Amino acid sequence: MNIPVLDPQGPVALLELHVMIITVVLCAIVVVPVFFLLFYFAWRYRAGSPRASALHLPDWDHDNLAAEFSWWLVPTIIIVVLAIIAWQSTHALDPYKPLAADVPPMEIDVVALDWKWLFIYPAQGIASINKVEFPAGTPVHFYLTADAPMNSFWIPALAGQIMVMPGMTTQLNVMADHPGTYAGMSANISGEGFSGMSFTADSVSEDDFDAWVSSTKAGANPLDQNSYAALAAPSSYLPVAYYGTVEQSLFDSILMKYMSASSSMEGMDMGMHMP
Amino acid sequence: MTLSHFIFGNLSFAALPENAIAWGGALVVVGGVLVVLALITFFNAWGWIWRDWLTSLDPKRIGIMYILVSVVMFVRGLFDVGLMRVQQATSVGDAHGILTATHFQEIFSAHGSIMIFFVAMGFMFGIVNLVLPLQIGARDVAFPFLNSASFWLFSAGAALINLSLIVGDFSTAGWLSYPPLSELAYSPTSGVDYWIWSLQIAGIGSLLSGVNFLATIVKMRARGMSYMKMPMFAWTVFGAMVLVVFAFPVLTVTLALLSLDRTLGMHFFTAAGGGNMMMYVNLIWAWGHPEVYILILPAFGIFSEVVATFSGKKLAGYVSMVYAIWAIVFLSWLVWLHHFFTMGAGADVNAFFGIMTAVIAIPTGVKIFNWLFTMYRGRIRFTSPMLWFMGFVVLFTLGGVAGVVLSEPVADYQLHNSLFLVAHFHTMIVSGVLFGYFAGITYWFPKVTGFHLDERWGIRAFWLWLVGFILAFGPLYILGFMGATRRLDHYDPSLGWQWLFIVAAVGAFLIMLGFLSQIIQLVVSIRDRKLNPDTTGDPWYGRTLEWSMRSPAPEYNFAVLPEVTERDEFWEMKKAALPRTAPAYEDIEVPRNSGAGILIGAFATVIGFGIIWHIWWLLVVGLVGVAACIIMRTFDEDTERVIPAAEVARIENMKTI
Numbered sequence: 065m066n067i068p069v070l071d072p073q074g075p076v077a078l079l080e081l082h083v084m085i086i087t088v089v090l091c092a093i094v095v096v097p098v099f100f101l102l103f104y105f106a107w108r109y110r111a112g113s114p115r116a117s118a119l120h121l122p123d124w125d126h127d128n129l130a131a132e133f134s135w136w137l138v139p140t141i142i143i144v145v146l147a148i149i150a151w152q153s154t155h156a157l158d159p160y161k162p163l164a165a166d167v168p169p170m171e172i173d174v175v176a177l178d179w180k181w182l183f184i185y186p187a188q189g190i191a192s193i194n195k196v197e198f199p200a201g202t203p204v205h206f207y208l209t210a211d212a213p214m215n216s217f218w219i220p221a222l223a224g225q226i227m228v229m230p231g232m233t234t235q236l237n238v239m240a241d242h243p244g245t246y247a248g249m250s251a252n253i254s255g256e257g258f259s260g261m262s263f264t265a266d267s268v269s270e271d272d273f274d275a276w277v278s279s280t281k282a283g284a285n286p287l288d289q290n291s292y293a294a295l296a297a298p299s300s301y302l303p304v305a306y307y308g309t310v311e312q313s314l315f316d317s318i319l320m321k322y323m324s325a326s327s328s329m330e331g332m333d334m335g336m337h338m339p
Numbered sequence: 340m341t342l343s344h345f346i347f348g349n350l351s352f353a354a355l356p357e358n359a360i361a362w363g364g365a366l367v368v369v370g371g372v373l374v375v376l377a378l379i380t381f382f383n384a385w386g387w388i389w390r391d392w393l394t395s396l397d398p399k400r401i402g403i404m405y406i407l408v409s410v411v412m413f414v415r416g417l418f419d420v421g422l423m424r425v426q427q428a429t430s431v432g433d434a435h436g437i438l439t440a441t442h443f444q445e446i447f448s449a450h451g452s453i454m455i456f457f458v459a460m461g462f463m464f465g466i467v468n469l470v471l472p473l474q475i476g477a478r479d480v481a482f483p484f485l486n487s488a489s490f491w492l493f494s495a496g497a498a499l500i501n502l503s504l505i506v507g508d509f510s511t512a513g514w515l516s517y518p519p520l521s522e523l524a525y526s527p528t529s530g531v532d533y534w535i536w537s538l539q540i541a542g543i544g545s546l547l548s549g550v551n552f553l554a555t556i557v558k559m560r561a562r563g564m565s566y567m568k569m570p571m572f573a574w575t576v577f578g579a580m581v582l583v584v585f586a587f588p589v590l591t592v593t594l595a596l597l598s599l600d601r602t603l604g605m606h607f608f609t610a611a612g613g614g615n616m617m618m619y620v621n622l623i624w625a626w627g628h629p630e631v632y633i634l635i636l637p638a639f640g641i642f643s644e645v646v647a648t649f650s651g652k653k654l655a656g657y658v659s660m661v662y663a664i665w666a667i668v669f670l671s672w673l674v675w676l677h678h679f680f681t682m683g684a685g686a687d688v689n690a691f692f693g694i695m696t697a698v699i700a701i702p703t704g705v706k707i708f709n710w711l712f713t714m715y716r717g718r719i720r721f722t723s724p725m726l727w728f729m730g731f732v733v734l735f736t737l738g739g740v741a742g743v744v745l746s747e748p749v750a751d752y753q754l755h756n757s758l759f760l761v762a763h764f765h766t767m768i769v770s771g772v773l774f775g776y777f778a779g780i781t782y783w784f785p786k787v788t789g790f791h792l793d794e795r796w797g798i799r800a801f802w803l804w805l806v807g808f809i810l811a812f813g814p815l816y817i818l819g820f821m822g823a824t825r826r827l828d829h830y831d832p833s834l835g836w837q838w839l840f841i842v843a844a845v846g847a848f849l850i851m852l853g854f855l856s857q858i859i860q861l862v863v864s865i866r867d868r869k870l871n872p873d874t875t876g877d878p879w880y881g882r883t884l885e886w887s888m889r890s891p892a893p894e895y896n897f898a899v900l901p902e903v904t905e906r907d908e909f910w911e912m913k914k915a916a917l918p919r920t921a922p923a924y925e926d927i928e929v930p931r932n933s934g935a936g937i938l939i940g941a942f943a944t945v946i947g948f949g950i951i952w953h954i955w956w957l958l959v960v961g962l963v964g965v966a967a968c969i970i971m972r973t974f975d976e977d978t979e980r981v982i983p984a985a986e987v988a989r990i991e992n993m994k995t996i
Contacts, residue, residue, distance in 0.1 A: 067817075068821065069754070069819070083749050083750050087744045091743050094704055098708075102729065106714065109716060111719055111720045120716060120718045122717075124655070124716055125652075125653040132656060135704075135709070146743065147697060150694050150748065151690045153748075153749045154747075154748045154749055155687075155690065158686040159752070213525050221822075223752070224754075224755070225752055225755060226752075229610075230610040247822055251756035253826045255520060256441050256444070256511070257440065259827045260829070322610050
């Protein structure tokens with residue numbers, strides 16, 4: 065059975081899993097006694113058992129400070145420990161924070177469309193649909209926006225998700241330990257074709273990555289404003305596709321489309337907003 | 340604007356259902372309404388229905404009507420469950436199941452909206468209406484007419500959401516309809532408008548109820564019942580109503596802003612034009628998180644009463660419980676951001692809200708310990724309310740652990756929007772809220788009707804719900820770890836999810852059998868009511884004032900208003916065993932019936948329908964109608980009816996059933 069959240073393939077997902085496990089173990093300190101007491105009391109003090117009648121203390125309510133205090137204290141200590149973990153792990157795993165590694169991160173721009181994912185490689189000048197490829201062991205810096213309703217970008221084997229919104233950018237840093245193919249999807253409902261919005265994340269060796277870039281470039285198939293407009297029209301369950309060249313300002317123009325005060329969804333001059 | 344557009348707005352024949360399943364839903368609604376109307380006519384019961392129910396201002400009758408509406412809506416919510424579970428169990432690979440993607444999305448959006456607004460809220464206000472005045476020794480709520488108006492606004496919302504089955508469609512954007520998906524650019528049909536206006540109208544009813552019950556608790560407690568002598572259920576309702584009064588205005592404003600975007604072309608939350616969708620998400624959860632506690636606090640109150648009564652003991656740690664309630668009320672305002680840790684906020688913000696969320700586990704844990712130590716050295720009777728409590732502790736504690744895991748922001752990055760999250764909040768709402776309300780309805784049923792609910796069917800229902808729940812939601816926790824996101828109408832077979840979805844469908848089927856058992860339980864109990872009467876008024880050997888009068892509780896509740904000296908007043912009275920002297924009865928004033936409440940509800944439905952379909956003259960008719968009802972009601976000075984002392988004495992000395 066393939067359970068990516070419990071079988072992480074990168075450092076981010078691994079630490080996230082550790083936090084889950086520590087939390088469950090700490091909670092067990094309270095939960096196990098609760099279950100024991102629930103069934104023990106239910107059995108021991110059931111009406112009809114002679115002991116229950118003998119031991120019955122109808123007015124006992126332990127309104128004494130020490131007992132009361134311990135009720136509050138034990139869960140409080142556990143929550144204090146959890147709070148420290150929360151503070152540290154949230155800062156350590158801030159999705160915007162670059163990952164430590166020997167090699168510089170690879171930049172990949174991501175656009176959530178109705179209903180597919182567009183990946184743009186600004187340094188390589190290529191793009192792909194519903195498939196993202198990167199070298200294993202290299203940190204990847206995703207820079208995300210949407211030309212669609214809100215989505216959420218998630219590769220469970222590698223890292224937790226980040227929301228993707230039109231007119232705004234978010235960021236996510238991930239890394240894969242080994243070569244492999246991982247499932248990715250949108251985790252936030254974005255309309256009719258939302259279920260057909262899955263993609264694959266391929267982590268490959270450096271050589272395979274370079275070979276892939278070259279073959280994609282050789283395939284030509286330019287991504288410019290015209291082919292982008294056709295691509296952005298609603299469609300789902302799209303097969304993987306590659307673009308050998310990408311108009312340089314495309315990502316910024318998608319972002320700026322929603323940011324100008326006079327902007328509307330259709331019929332605007334994208335050229336005006338290029339930085 | 341053409342004449343036909345003026346008359347019919349956006350309404351056309353295209354608004355009728357599109358396929359067989361949608362027609363089925365529409366025909367069930369129309370058929371159901373026709374059958375009910377025919378039966379009432381056949382039994383010549385219109386006068387009785389109008390006099391004793393529709394226009395009644397007696398909170399016990401209003402409470403029963405709330406619960407009946409909720410049961411009807413529950414049936415619809417469960418139909419939705421059936422369709423979703425079949426779809427997800429079958430729609431794999433080349434197979435695409437029984438529903439289109441759009442229809443599936445309408446169904447999950449409707450399921451969530453209905454279960455929260457029209458089932459959970461309806462049960463909650465129903466039980467509060469039935470029990471709260473009795474528990475605090477009051478004859479009525481603070482504003483009896485407002486109570487009726489609240490109920491009819493709730494019903495108007497329910498009517499609108501069902502109307503969407505027949506005319507037009509429903510939102511496909513989920514139960515909280517996030518923009519920009521819910522904006523006109525992406526959802527151009529009437530669906531989101533149905534969502535907005537059914538919630539808006541019902542929400543205003545809830546807000547008015549909150550004001551009403553808050554005033555009732557603060558001003559109408561029996562003489563001598565200081566706050567620290569209130570029954571625990573009354574305390575939890577107090578906390579919940581404070582939350583209603585502060586949270587529901589946020590919902591009202593949020594829905595109003597979204598409808599301004601959609602109806603008048605404004606840009607509060609649109610993607611373009613300077614709107615900010617995250618503002619909506621913040622606002623809706625600023626209401627949405629307190630809403631969870633609005634539902635769960637009264638359930639905690641019910642369990643507090645049930646455990647103490649069936650253990651034959653005082654509630655352990657009463658003072659702790661009270662502090663825990665108010666800690667929860669306060670903290671529930673500081674956690675809304677945990678619904679979108681994945682928005683990309685900074686680590687400081689996420690960590691703060693994560694820690695605040697985990698802190699809520701402390702008062703909740705304290706409550707569980709207090710219930711357990713109420714059982715300690717008790718004499719525990721395992722009636723069905725007590726079984727619901729046992730099931731609650733087990734499931735709710737496990738769901739709570741899942742909640743603490745989700746409160747860790749980095750864990751939430753992995754589990755947010757997955758089926759793990761869906762399983763978590765269903766655990767809290769089903770095992771916490773619903774099990775609590777089921778326990779409460781069983782517990783107080785004899786007080787309201789004068790006879791017991793059939794215990795055999797109650798126990799069957801409990802086991803079906805418990806086993807069904809574990810089978811239905813256990814697989815969803817696992818599916819979340821497997822990377823299954825919520826709201827998928829189709830997935831790839833290579834993911835290996837299908838068998839888990841099939842198990843979940845079996846579990847959902849068992850839950851439906853559990854619900855069916857509860858319907859059978861009700862029918863059997865009514866049929867056998869002469870065999871299971873509550874002749875004493877105190878069938879469980881109760882502790883609080885509602886058990887001090889005959890069952891069913893008379894319209895005026897208390898023939899002689901009680902004076903309270905102790906916590907668990909009725910228990911202490913029984914212990915002291917004071918000799919019963921024949922009380923001196925006096926004339927009692929009760930509110931006269933009023934038809935204005937149901938009329939306000941009808942005109943509110945017209946308002947909603949007018950806006951949804953842009954039929955502006957209809958909107959004007961509705962607004963004028965509501966205003967006229969309110970004005971006429973304010974000029975009606977003859978609103979009280981006197982029950983003479985002799986009549987009170989006759990009722991009090993009457994034999995039960």
